[in-house]
Amino acid sequence: MAEKRRLRVGLVGTGFMGRTHANAYGQVSKFFDSAIAVELTAVCSRNAGKTRRFAEQWGFASHESDWRKLVARDDIDLIDIATPNDTHAEIAIAAAQTGKIVACEKPLGRTFEESHRMADAVKKAGVANMVWYNYRRVPAIALAKQLIDEGFLGRVFHYRSKFLQDWTISQDVPQGGAGTWRLDKSVAGSGVTGDLLAHCIDAAQWLNGSIREVSGMTETFIRERAHVATGKPQPVTIDDASAFLARFENGSLATFEATRYARGHKALFTLEINGERGSIAWDLHDLHRLQLFDHGGKGALRGWRSIHVTDGDHPYMKAWWVPGLQIGYEHTFIHQVADFLKGLESGKTLVPDFETALKTDAVVDAVLRSAQTRQWEPVPG
Amino acid sequence: MAEKRRLRVGLVGTGFMGRTHANAYGQVSKFFDSAIAVELTAVCSRNAGKTRRFAEQWGFASHESDWRKLVARDDIDLIDIATPNDTHAEIAIAAAQTGKIVACEKPLGRTFEESHRMADAVKKAGVANMVWYNYRRVPAIALAKQLIDEGFLGRVFHYRSKFLQDWTISQDVPQGGAGTWRLDKSVAGSGVTGDLLAHCIDAAQWLNGSIREVSGMTETFIRERAHVATGKPQPVTIDDASAFLARFENGSLATFEATRYARGHKALFTLEINGERGSIAWDLHDLHRLQLFDHGGKGALRGWRSIHVTDGDHPYMKAWWVPGLQIGYEHTFIHQVADFLKGLESGKTLVPDFETALKTDAVVDAVLRSAQTRQWEPVPG
């Protein structure tokens, strides 16, 4: 396979997201054909020992402990950013400036301003780029997109989406550490709005077009938490919960909500769209199913249909096993790499790229502003 | 409404079934039009005080404490038997001999021989008759029947049905009393086979034709129970659980099972049919839903559809409320009376009548025999 074009990956970050990306790069060629050969060239994180072990375990040929060195290497084609949000902008911009392809975990920056600078940087550099809004690559959601593009819904009236978790309800969860950087505004930028709602918004704008205006509300239920290092209580700076009403450009109404205080829900990302001719619903807890209501056909036999999205004619599923056998969460990342390789081959941009992700961050920004102003806020176009 | 034909009802039995029947006679005219006016003429049970109160509460014009007197009255058109199984044959035969219409709770008799005599009696007397296999009148099951009659399934391969309860698991449940007559073979005839499987069999033969042969197994898990009067342990004489394999005349295979030892299931009557072109499933715990799989249409969009059977174009539902609003268990009895009245008006026999019910008892009989012989047994035709 020596004649194949190579894509030499330099991964920054060895945490939860680092693992999902590393797995995706390692698995993609086993399930998807491509004219491009992905190579795990280097991985980088601050802890040298941990990084070395990560490299061994996942098959990276080398490792670094300073992302600047990684970005400077000329044996690397793609810089993939899987670090906490406060580092996204700096790394992405630097990588773009060296002409490298840039992949970045969502959201882009901590603020709309940071996101803007990142999107500008890749545009100016003219480098290929993508953002890991991985849920677009859930086969059931990809099937929903196909249906919508084919006109299955007709005129859309309603969109609703939630992302419910319950992992921060206890007062005992600390803040300030590596494992809880999502609770620190200075690192994360915001709480659930940027972390969870961003996924909801990305999917929503993909499936239903642009959001025009929002009315938002945020809340911090537990106002002080102990710092993981000092044990001393400190004010919590992020939003624990966030909800908003919205109007889309196509005239449909929406409700959105995310929280880490919904007891009993681990990662319940849901979406539902109601159109003139039918409705579609999905949730992450049973990600291999799509719920469909088709208003056509005989009235007495109408009902919500649960499609087990595991057949060869379902998006991505031909690559996997046989009908009825599920894939899971990690596969969405593999699919994203597979699609990105196809894009690189054909010269077509993979969405979501930085420009698309910026539109998501624009809504995040409007929601956070609206929660302050207590008024409807337009989404900056 | 003086010009309406009258149907003067004499109800025997004031227990659980007595109440469901009384309610059905009282409610039917409020929801279903009929040229026949049902009158609650008399109710009968051994305890005079309780019977009097029952008559007051349910609006019966008179009451008796001896069913022979009730049967002898000439101001009664229909004798409805809602007593324990050991009295069915005697009352039904006597009622038929006086030329009265006879309605009887299922199963007909305690034994196939008793059932045979009952069916012969109504046939000889030429009286209208019906048996309360009420589940045929669940709107969802009636919809299933319509679909099957229209050819929705194509060739049928599989049928499966269960009736699972858990109310006798405790060793502390006594036997020998009025409340537990279902545990006494001398009263009930058999245990779950006649009590629960009979419902499964009735629905199965209605939906899928005759059962040809069976291989059965029964079990009594708790072999001794205290007598409710004496407190002394006595052998349990009925089957706690019963299961059988079957072949239908149409070549399809089946599994059937009933038990009172399935922890977590209160009254889980289920059925599923798999045909060439589609499948149908239903269960009593969510009786207002029909599950449907239609193999037609676009492959990628196939799935099990959950039909909320509450629309005006669903069987029986036009009589009730508006789409989305459920009815429940008691309504199946009201529907049966409504259908029976229609039959009386038109001269058409309502099924299930005694003859139909006898065919159910024939399968019950074959199952119980097979459990003894440990061989396949043909169903007596």
Add this chain to the structure above:
Amino acid sequence: MAEKRRLRVGLVGTGFMGRTHANAYGQVSKFFDSAIAVELTAVCSRNAGKTRRFAEQWGFASHESDWRKLVARDDIDLIDIATPNDTHAEIAIAAAQTGKIVACEKPLGRTFEESHRMADAVKKAGVANMVWYNYRRVPAIALAKQLIDEGFLGRVFHYRSKFLQDWTISQDVPQGGAGTWRLDKSVAGSGVTGDLLAHCIDAAQWLNGSIREVSGMTETFIRERAHVATGKPQPVTIDDASAFLARFENGSLATFEATRYARGHKALFTLEINGERGSIAWDLHDLHRLQLFDHGGKGALRGWRSIHVTDGDHPYMKAWWVPGLQIGYEHTFIHQVADFLKGLESGKTLVPDFETALKTDAVVDAVLRSAQTRQWEPVPG
């Protein structure tokens, strides 16, 4: 039963709601003991022929075609208002002034001002009164209320509720007629806000306390509809869809939504509450089930539990059949009458009474205002 206290009912309205109320008055004594005997004394609606037939069918002793005559009769103890919203205030106030007990369909009036006058009238007259927010009497919701009152949830973080229908999506649905008065603002007062959201709000404030402030949005998707009489297009005056964000007095956040444009949902009233120690969810399409998440116990075994609320130790269910057998929609009205009779016996007020219902209308009013002002609006206390 001559010695029993009598409650002589005069029902105004013979439509959908008239039927549910008539059924409730007729059935209550068959399933619930009371020292008060309900009598169906008179029914009233404008069409004399229809009213006579309704009286015959449901067993009312007499009938009227002018509600003023009904209210003036001294052989009636309770005036029950089951007519369109534009008549509620006038009838209720007149009935109260004659010292009669008043029962009224929800919402009270077309506007907060009308509702206020109604609540003032019954208060001034000192008459017993109730409003038919029947869903409080769904056994599963009553069980939820019990659990919440016992502290099952702990601190509450989130509430969400929806009421989704799809019956007005077609442009062909006309307006202006008796069957579609819910589409006329002059009759109904508002669209889904007063019709559907009112149910959500009543349940919410019962289960989770007062709502403090709201940010709302409404929409009319189909702006013109033919008048049923003239066939000519006329502007649609009501809200087709309505959604709002809310904050409760207890600090919890909420999202609410109602629409008649959610394809595939017939009458999907849902509610979910997330607390520190557990969560509760319910929906009307499977009204006999309560979903429960209990955070106590062994972590690895936690999950959402589906309680089939049909046991003798569940609210109201001892009156009905045996475990596993469902009741439905109409039973909520029977339960409300049973509870109201208990209240009359003991002198305790049944909630929801007019005063409670006024608090619901206060939220409805704030939502409609907020949709105009595009700002957060406080709920008038």
Add this chain to the structure above:
Amino acid sequence: MAEKRRLRVGLVGTGFMGRTHANAYGQVSKFFDSAIAVELTAVCSRNAGKTRRFAEQWGFASHESDWRKLVARDDIDLIDIATPNDTHAEIAIAAAQTGKIVACEKPLGRTFEESHRMADAVKKAGVANMVWYNYRRVPAIALAKQLIDEGFLGRVFHYRSKFLQDWTISQDVPQGGAGTWRLDKSVAGSGVTGDLLAHCIDAAQWLNGSIREVSGMTETFIRERAHVATGKPQPVTIDDASAFLARFENGSLATFEATRYARGHKALFTLEINGERGSIAWDLHDLHRLQLFDHGGKGALRGWRSIHVTDGDHPYMKAWWVPGLQIGYEHTFIHQVADFLKGLESGKTLVPDFETALKTDAVVDAVLRSAQTRQWEPVPG
């Protein structure tokens, strides 16, 4: 990692099962720690070109086209058999005789006699061995096993299990080819009994102890199918459907069923166990969920609980992502390798080994015999 003990794998078979095994060997070290390093030393199948590509894609160091050569190589520690059933015995026995560890796809042989010879061979050779009954490694099933071992169920009354597919319903499915070897008795040994029921039986005996006796029934619905090569119709020699009643040694009753004619079910492997204290249910279409009914606690709050088996304290799940994020089918194979490595490290045998699998084949054998004799058949001990 040079100091690690190596396990050099020689895989026979590059079809569906070859892929799942290759993936398992490749992924295990990325998610599970082990003192043993798995090496993908060689892969073997008859088509040299396909085998070479498979080796490249999956990272095998070498490839063979004759399994005898593979077995003869002394740089291989484990022979893994992922070929059609007619080759299992010959390869496994030969591998054992060279002293190699043997892993084999289920079922062992085509007949109980072949399976016996295979089990004898590994026993005689004293080599470590395992059989790929992968579903034991579904986290939800492993959790069920833990619960049962801790006494969660109490006395067991009922077991039921099904494996329903629908892929052979069309008359157009041919036989005789590589892709349809499961339809040829000479290759597969039997139809769904050995293919699908074997999975049900393995899980059943693991969770609920030995099956004592069975009464079975089999059917071939489509009696002739075209040969894939010649196009000529030939008799179908395998069972399309198979069902049986059973009694376990612990006194519980069971129903089992497998078919490829259940329209709407792709790979619906289900199991349910009812015990005195609780019940457990699971199905493969939502494999990440365990259904649990616990009879303990407050009666009014009992219900079936749906456990989303994705937490760190669930079996195997600590190795994967975060709570709420699913894994899928392929992971069961990875878990089996991880467990096998642990067994090799500690010297403890992994179950299911050949001896365990032989007990499954004993039940398969009894079922097929019973379908012929039409009588209950004891399971050979």
